Amino acid sequence: MAGGPWEFQSPVAVATFVPTWAADPTPVRQPSLRPEITVAAYRFRCSDCHKLFRSPAETTRSLTQHSHIELKHGINTRCFNCHHIVNRDAFVDDWGNEIPWNEPPRLCAKCHGPVYRDWLHGSHGRSNGYWDMTRGPQVRRKCIECHDPHQPPFPPMSPAPPPNTLRMGDQRPSEAHPGVVDPLRVYQQRGAGGTSEGQP
Amino acid sequence: MTDAGPPEMTRRGFLRKGAATVAGVSAAAAALSPLRELAPDDVPSIEKFFQKHYKEMTPTEKEAVLDRVAREVERRYAVRPHVSDPPPLDGVEFVYGLSITRCIGCRKCVHACVKENNQSRAPEIQYIRVLKMQKGSIDVETSDHHYDPPVVPDHDSYYMPVQCHQCAKPPCVKVCPVEATWQEPDGITVIDYDWCIGCRYCEAACPYWARRFNFAKPELSADQLNPDMAYLSNRPRDKGVMEKCTYCLHRTRRGRLPACVEVCPTGSRKFGNVLDPNSEISYILRQKRIFVLKQDVGTLPRFFYYFDERGSRYHEPIVPVQQSE
Numbered sequence: 001m002a003g004g005p006w007e008f009q010s011p012v013a014v015a016t017f018v019p020t021w022a023a024d025p026t027p028v029r030q031p032s033l034r035p036e037i038t039v040a041a042y043r044f045r046c047s048d049c050h051k052l053f054r055s056p057a058e059t060t061r062s063l064t065q066h067s068h069i070e071l072k073h074g075i076n077t078r079c080f081n082c083h084h085i086v087n088r089d090a091f092v093d094d095w096g097n098e099i100p101w102n103e104p105p106r107l108c109a110k111c112h113g114p115v116y117r118d119w120l121h122g123s124h125g126r127s128n129g130y131w132d133m134t135r136g137p138q139v140r141r142k143c144i145e146c147h148d149p150h151q152p153p154f155p156p157m158s159p160a161p162p163p164n165t166l167r168m169g170d171q172r173p174s175e176a177h178p179g180v181v182d183p184l185r186v187y188q189q190r191g192a193g194g195t196s197e198g199q200p
Numbered sequence: 201m202t203d204a205g206p207p208e209m210t211r212r213g214f215l216r217k218g219a220a221t222v223a224g225v226s227a228a229a230a231a232l233s234p235l236r237e238l239a240p241d242d243v244p245s246i247e248k249f250f251q252k253h254y255k256e257m258t259p260t261e262k263e264a265v266l267d268r269v270a271r272e273v274e275r276r277y278a279v280r281p282h283v284s285d286p287p288p289l290d291g292v293e294f295v296y297g298l299s300i301t302r303c304i305g306c307r308k309c310v311h312a313c314v315k316e317n318n319q320s321r322a323p324e325i326q327y328i329r330v331l332k333m334q335k336g337s338i339d340v341e342t343s344d345h346h347y348d349p350p351v352v353p354d355h356d357s358y359y360m361p362v363q364c365h366q367c368a369k370p371p372c373v374k375v376c377p378v379e380a381t382w383q384e385p386d387g388i389t390v391i392d393y394d395w396c397i398g399c400r401y402c403e404a405a406c407p408y409w410a411r412r413f414n415f416a417k418p419e420l421s422a423d424q425l426n427p428d429m430a431y432l433s434n435r436p437r438d439k440g441v442m443e444k445c446t447y448c449l450h451r452t453r454r455g456r457l458p459a460c461v462e463v464c465p466t467g468s469r470k471f472g473n474v475l476d477p478n479s480e481i482s483y484i485l486r487q488k489r490i491f492v493l494k495q496d497v498g499t500l501p502r503f504f505y506y507f508d509e510r511g512s513r514y515h516e517p518i519v520p521v522q523q524s525e
Contacts, residue, residue, distance in 0.1 A: 012416050015322035022311035025462040114509055122480030123297070123488060124508070126467035127457065131479075135455030146467065154466055156351040160307035163345060164324050 013164050022160035025128060027145040033102040035089040050088035057085065072151045082107055082149070108143045119143070245272075253379070254392045254431070262431075265394075269435055276436070277422040285431045286453035288386035294447050294502065295387070297470035297484045298361060300491070301508040305330050305352045305359030309460035309469065313363075316448060316459035317434040318426050320418030327445040328363045328460060329409065338491075362493065363460075364389065364410040364445035365501030372402035372411060381442070387502050388447050390432040398440040407497045411444045447471070474502075 035046040057080065063069065071077060084090045090098035091107040099106050109116035118124035119140075126146065130136035146154060247268055252261060262285060270283045310328045319325040331343035335358055343360070353359065370389050373381050380395035381402060403411040417439045429435040430450035437443050448458035452471070461469045472481035484490075488506040 012323045015419065016324060018311050018314075022308050023315040023459075023463060024308075025312070028465050118508070121483040121487070123299070123470060123484045123506070124302075124467065126464065127470075127480070128462055129457065130455045131452065131457050131472045132455035141467065146465070154302075154304065156353065157304070157306050157465070158350055159305060159348065159352045160311050162307070162348045163310075163326055163329070 016161045016164045027141055029145050031144045035101040046088040069150050104142055104144050277425050279422050279425050279427055281427040281429045283429045288384045291475055292473045293387045293475050295474035295481045296503045297481050298505050299468045300358055300360055300505050302466045302468040303359045304466055308463045312459045312463035318436050322419045323416050325412045328361050330359055330361045332357045333360050362408055365408050365503035368500035371405040375401040375405045388449050393437050393441045396441040407494050411442050413442055414439050
């Protein structure tokens with residue numbers, strides 16, 4: 001009540017600040033889809049090192065290299081379930097054959113069959129570009145553009161700002177009446193000196 | 201005492217009439233003074249006033265109207281927009297699918313939609329409302345769309361975004377007294393913002409709470425304006441008209457995906473032509489378990505919520521397997 005009861009108070013709340021990431025369509029991950037690693041600004045192929053240093057077949061010991069990788073993939077706790085044990089520039093399929101590095105869906109399909117089927121038909125996973133592929137290209141995002149292969153659950157994220165609209169105040173169920181949403185309650189609160197929306 | 205001649209103007213009578221005249225004139229001036237503050241946008245131009253209904257316009261008249269809209273936008277925002285009117289495509293009926301197994305309630309779709317469709321920032325108008333639902337319930341009365349935790353998803357909830365369902369039997373179209381809103385052949389219900397009288401009957405009729413009203417002059421800064429506009433979708437609106445989701449028809453009628461589909465980080469949103477048997481949306485309708493919001497009201501929505509066989513595991517913390525020895 002800065003200007004007294006006569007001052008005009010607009011019911012229009014001020015515009016909410018919306019960060020730019022909220023409308024950014026970039027995928028949550030941008031893997032290179034190439035068997036490469038960047039060390040001190042130099043880019044190496046995986047095989048550059050792994051030709052020289054052979055890994056033991058069982059890798060339950062803690063890693064001495066690639067120690068930033070934390071493998072939390074459920075019961076899949078072995079590196080060579082996915083990585084090819086001889087050719088480190090490829091993944092491995094169920095028969096020990098190579099899967100090229102840029103086709104990770106074929107690798108994930110070894111275990112995640114129903115999801116792979118849905119991804120092939122488009123009901124799982126992201127698409128960008130055109131729905132009408134006669135008019136333009138459609139990018140079907142691959143598994144690892146959303147899921148970290150070493151920690152596959154989709155990462156939690158902070159939500160974009162909630163609505164701050166004109167008429168709709170806090171309509172969450174109150175403690176006095178749990179489970180009941182009563183729009184009139186908002187006006188009662190305002191009349192009793194509660195805050196209007198936008199001016200908390 | 202003479203009884204001839206005009207009535208004598210006394211000094212008292214002159215002052216009284218004079219004061220009344222001055223008071224009257226100044227009162228009239230005060231009453232009319234708001235007119236001086238009228239911006240050019242507050243008074244419709246002659247061509248806008250005599251503009252025909254959208255369906256009665258000839259192609260030439262439509263061109264003139266699009267040009268007028270472009271000129272008005274340029275005057276208001278100093279940005280020259282590209283205003284078009286893409287027609288509905290033959291053999292196309294748009295249908296939307298949304299996986300409530302995958303949605304995490306991040307609200308990116310809400311803000312991408314606002315950016316794409318030039319909604320008012322203050323008062324805030326958003327077409328998509330993301331309802332945080334209690335698990336095991338589909339009661340929208342107990343939902344919350346003001347949730348603001350540090351991170352989503354909340355493990356005890358699921359999220360159900362609601363926007364215009366583009367119904368095949370739209371109650372909003374039925375109640376419009378001036379036919380300012382109608383269903384297009386590709387299934388999108390559109391509004392002619394120049395024909396709407398702002399009675400808000402459609403808002404009351406919509407069972408999905410999907411229509412929005414411009415109670416005040418829409419506020420939108422020029423640098424936030426999306427210059428790719430269509431007459432029936434995202435051109436800037438005026439105070440006192442309804443607006444709602446149009447499935448981004450300025451994009452989708454040119455083959456592109458809507459802005460909310462493009463931005464969804466989890467791929468929960470699916471869009472396509474239901475008349476094409478090979479489209480993603482046809483697969484979803486054939487193979488997935490479908491849920492229609494408020495099916496009992498008989499609006500036949502073109503918006504379907506679907507499930508996967510097994511739920512997302514975001515609610516199950518992955519426990520690292522104990523390594524032997």
